Amino acid sequence: MKISVADVEHAASLARLELTSEEKELFAGQIGAILDYVEKLKELDTEGIVPTSHAVPMENAFREDIVQPSIGVARSLANAPEREGSFFAVPKVIE
Amino acid sequence: MNIFDMTIHALHAALKGKRVSSVEATTAMLERISSVEPQVGSFITVTPEQALAAAAAADQRIARGDCDLLTGIPLAIKDIFLTEGVRTTCGSRILDNFIPPYSATSWEMLRGCGAVLLGKLNQDEFAMGSSNESSAYGTTRNPWNTDYIPGGSSGGSAAAVAASEAVATLGTDTGGSIRQPASHCGCVGLKPTYGRVSRYGVIAYASSLDQVGPLTRDVADCATMLGAIAGHDHKDSTSVDTPVPDYSSSLTHGVKGLKIGLPKEYFISGLDADVQVAMDAAIETYRRLGAEFVDVSLPHTDYAVATYYLIATAEASSNLARYDGVRFGHRAEAEGLLEMYTKSRSEGFGVEVKRRIMLGTYALSSGYYDAYYVKAQKVRTLIMNDFTTAFADVDVMLTPVAPTAAFKIGEKVNDPLQMYLSDIFTIPVNLAGTCAMSLPAGFSAAGLPIGLQLIGKPFGEETILQAGYAFEQATEWHTRKATI
Known part of the structure; x- marks a missing residue:
């Protein structure tokens, strides 16, 4: 399947990735080759087959709603690249 | 015997008999790591201070007469497991400075037994790879021949066992990432049934496929490690609440009358000749031990x-x-x-x-x-149905782990599709969600290990461990050591 550089750019923007022009060319070729390979799934008639999203059959996993200790604000923020008080700081979102 | 070459069981006996302390064993492992790491590169982070402190605590525990099989045993785990206070990178630059605020349940369970953490093991970045070449922290090398890949993505976990840098390790397996490196490095590796082991605190790659499992020197150690980490965890809603059998006590049941399936799609003409020879010999060994073979088909392989x-x-x-x-x-x-x-x-x-x-x-x-x-x-449903149908007639299935022994570093790095195809015999097990184990079954002409895969029914870990143990007792492949 032919994947254009524009297709690659579209997927990259959805994935929040910025690719170099070399990476775009590389991925267009490689993803195209992989998609050619996965075309073989079309050989199979899957009409009426239920899709599997999870290998072990299970319903919702319920538990009692009991308050448990949590890791707390200080440890939650310990890896923050930038913080302000008890918040994660990010570049300005609203002008 | 060198301390660093010991199994869990041998070291446990020495610790319990006060012939060696955990501090001595841990020191021996740390010295071994320093001496072989320049050639192998199994670790991303080594934690000597914490390891020696944990070993000292284990020695106190042993002195009190509280000596679990894993108390004082120096282990290492893949850098995909969160470890409170110890840097966890998952092989990626994006987590280069990440110090987790809590630990993975599987590691917490081992720690609770008194196990000692030597450090965090190298892996493909975010577990995406079959060769450890995608790690941002350098490629781990195969201890049997350092020109070759150790397999991936748990390449450091397998290489560390093979190079005697840890008594046993933990890895994760999404498409073969425990079994394929175990096969390439000549150790035992088990991917449990999906839901058998908690994934809490394991950095996620593909959540419907990821599973935690041990890599060890022999099957008895594998049973011990699996028993220690298996079980329901309320922090992982996909972990399954089924009783955990005593895997160790049933190891010696033997294989007389065991029905072993040979899926014809796994014994294709493209199979490497050395791998075919190893499989034929393994089948012969099992026949001699009294197992029955049945031809089965997994048509959507x-x-x-x-x-x-x-x-x-x-x-x-x-x-x-x-x-x-x-x-x-x-x-x-x-x-x-x-x-x-x-x-x-x-x-x-x-x-x-x-x-x-x-x-x-x-x-x-x-x-x-x-x-x-x-x-x-x-199509995943069709693949799962293949396994259900085949397992109606057999107890386990026997296949190769990989179509070839380890390939050379750099050989497939520019051709992702060829790299992906090297996982053809391990991937179906993850899609079906069942369990499988790799164990040493021979060597290629180039002197590289070849693994045998035993696939079990869902939650059939006990049966594949028994079958693996019987094979190990009848062969000597697992006793060979890489000369590094």
Whole structure:
């Protein structure tokens, strides 16, 4: 399947990735080759087959709603690249 | 015997008999790590101070007469497991400075037994790879021949066992990432049934396929490690609440009358001659031990790799959206929020991770979702049904782990599709969600290990461990050591 550089750019923007022009060319070729390979799934008639999203059959996993200790604000923020008080700081979102 | 070459069981006996202390054993392992790491590169982070402190605590515990099989045993774990206070990178630059605030349940369980953590093991970045070449921290080398890959993605976990840098290790397996490196490095590796072991605190790659498991020197150690980490965890809602059998006590049951299936799709003409020889010899060994062989078919085997690379990459593209530079990990300098996300991710991720995120994003994007992702989920159902049908007639299945022994470093790095196809015999087990084990079964002409795969029914770990133990008792492959 032919994947254009524009297709690659579209997927990259959805994935929040910025690719170099070399990476775009590389991925267009490689993803195209992989998609050619996965075309073989079309050989199979899957009409009426239920899709599997999870290998072990299970319903919702319920538990009692009991308050448990949590890791707390200080440890939650310990890896923050930038913080302000008890918040994660990010570049300005609203002008 | 060198302390660093001991199994869990041998070292446990020495610790319990006060012939060696955990501090002495841990010191011996740390010295071994210093001497072979320049050649092997199994570790991303070694933690000598914490290890010796944990060993001293274990010695006190042993002195009190409280000596579990794992008390005082020096282990190492893949850098995908969160370890409170110990840097956890998952093989990626994006987590280069990440110090987790809590630990993975599987590691907590081992720690609770008194196990000692030597450090965090090298791996493919975010567990995406079959050769350890995608790690941002250098390629781990195969201890049997350092020109060759150790396998991946738990390449450091397998190489550390093979090079005697840890008594046993933990890895994770999404498409073969425990079994394939175990096979390539000549150790035992087990991927449990999906849900058998908690995934809490394990950095997610493809959540419907990821599973935690041990890599060890022999099957008895494998049973001990699995018994220690298996069980329901209320922090992982996909972990299953079924009783954990005593895997160790039933190891010696033997294989007389055991029905072993040979799936014809796994014994194809393209199979490497050395691998074929090893499989034929293994079949002969099992016949001699009284097992019966039955020809079975897994007709959708040929579609498994395509199915896997759509489902796994789709799940990965979603799971890896969390690396945005906001709460942890690498943050790039940027003017606005969108630019910060994009720059942080583009600078932090390596090329294989980007390739898989791109493929997954494409497969999930508008207009392709049904054609790729849903189609793959439907074929996954067909693959699962293959296993259910085959297991109606047999107790276990025997196959190769990989079509060839380890390949050379650099050999497949520019051809991702060829790299993906090297996982053809391990991927179907993850899609079906069942359990399988790799164990040493021979050597190639080049002197590299070849592994045998035993596939069990869902929650049939006990049976494959018994079958593996019987094979190990009848052969000497697992006793050979890499000369490094």
